[in-house]
Amino acid sequence: MTTPPRIAIVGGGPAGLMCARVLQGHGIQPVVYDTDATVDSRDPGGTLDLHADSGQIALEDAGLMEAFRALARVEGQAKSRRDQHGTVLAEFIPAEGDEAAPEIDRGQLRTMLYEHLKPGTVRWGHRLRHFTPLGGGVHRLEFANGADTEADLVIGADGAWSPVRRLLTDAVPRYLGVHFLDARFDDVDTRHPEVAAIVGEGHMFSTDGDGRAVIVQRNSNGVVRGYVAFRAELDWHVTAGVDVTDREAVRSYLLREFREWSAVMRPLITDNDGDYVQRSFWALPAPLTWDHVPGVTLIGDAAHLMAPFGGHGTNLALLDGAELAHAVKRENSLDDAVVRYEAAMFPRSGELAVNANTALTRFFATTSPDAPHLPPDHAREHQNYEARAAEYRRRRAEDGHWSRAAGT
Known part of the structure; x- marks a missing residue:
């Protein structure tokens, strides 16, 4: 791309902020628009675990692993299962050195990402009201506060009820x-x-x-x-x-x-x-795909909202943001970047979404004879995170097309 692309990220959650951070590491300056008044103006929810094979890879790409470790709770990986009488049915205590899925508060993660962006990157108090395709992949965005902008690429990081998603598909959460x-x-x-x-x-x-x-x-x-x-x-x-x-x-x-x-x-x-x-x-229908539309794509829950079984939502959101940013830097055009990103994102998120939604439905459907009432094998789960992370890094090393953001 011979001129700097105008990139508008709609949504200042983990996906949008991660995408902006990695883009800035590549020397590309996006603008993030978010409905919230400030980064901490609402309750962001509880804690989440960042997996070695997804969320942590994105943090590495963003140069934020040291900042993450300063906040993360490795001991928070411990888990137990009890029945309704309080009897312990199973316990998992992470082994020394196990950092496959440390915990971090959602609010801490969002603030950390925000504080590592260049000042002025995020425009708070911007609720998207209307968007208009102008041709050639360019879209005009109008916000409820009267602001407007034009973008060569609109990235919908705007969550479960994403307005941007309507540009790509009529799928809605159920x-x-x-x-x-x-x-x-x-x-x-x-x-x-x-x-x-x-x-x-x-x-x-x-x-x-x-x-x-x-x-x-x-x-x-x-x-x-x-x-x-x-x-x-x-x-x-x-x-x-x-x-x-x-x-x-x-x-x-x-x-x-x-x-x-x-x-x-x-x-x-x-x-x-x-x-x-x-x-x-x-959850959105899964697996969810859409036909390519020039100048627009989705990351995070906007693309693959799923049940929380397995804790994949935020992890995928972070990886989406990082990989899309890499593609924008490395490909010859924004269209090529979006096509490459979506080709990898669709199968990765689709399989996990199907499994998570099925697990939740079966768990709470008490008439199901095979409802998964037993706890998962967390030690094996952690081993799998680490093994997939090693494989992911190996593939990246073989494909010089993907690389860590410069200057992070």
Whole structure:
């Protein structure tokens, strides 16, 4: 490309910020537009694990592994599984030196990526209102605050309900039939020692085999996030006559629904600090592909929103952003870059999305005779992350087309 491309990234989550960081390492200056007022203006959610074969590769490409390690919790890889009575069914404690999937708070990851961009890269408070194809792959973007711009490449990093996706496909997310209530425990070791003991250093997952589960995750700064999950229609609270803004009303409902759970496990459901936050599981059709459209593509959840089983969503989002940035640098045209990126992204994300969505549906469908109630083999899972990472790096070394961003 003989002139610097005008690249607009719509969405300032991990995918969009990673893409911008690697592009800047290649000497290309994109602009990121995000609806949020600031990087930390809303609750970003809990913790996530960054896998050696995807998220960590992207961080290496961005020159951010040292910054990541300063925040990551290697001990957070620990996991346990209990039944509804509190009986430990399985435990995983990472071996010394195991860094296949360290944990980091979502908010910390987003802030870290943002702080390693050039000042002014992200335009906060920009909600995309309208886009117009102008021909030749150029699009005009108009924002609700009155700003507008033209771009040679629009990268949709705008999440589950991506407006940019409408330029490529009419696919929309579907509800997977599982709802959960996000609960928070602050200063957990002092104020909620029973919760701290159950969750340990990492994650604890518990299910009763009848479509109900509780997941608690250790975050940084003495915080534990808990997720009370159950099969339900989207309007479950209307049918049940529960005011979801009334914490005590929600607790009473949960005590009825989880009445078979023991007193040992009940604090995970009822003793949270603050209100319950409603969340639900949605997914795009998988595998999802689309015909190439000049001047536009998708990364992250905008491209492959999937169930959280396996924790692949953010990892794929980071890898998407890095690989698209590499392609933009290395290919002769933006069209060639997008074609190359999508050719690799479609099969990689499609298989993982199918598996994640199927696992969640089977897990919460209690009539399924082969529902995966047993915990995965986390030690083998970590070995697989490392093996795939080594294979990924080997292929990159053989293909000089892919290289780490300069100056990172």
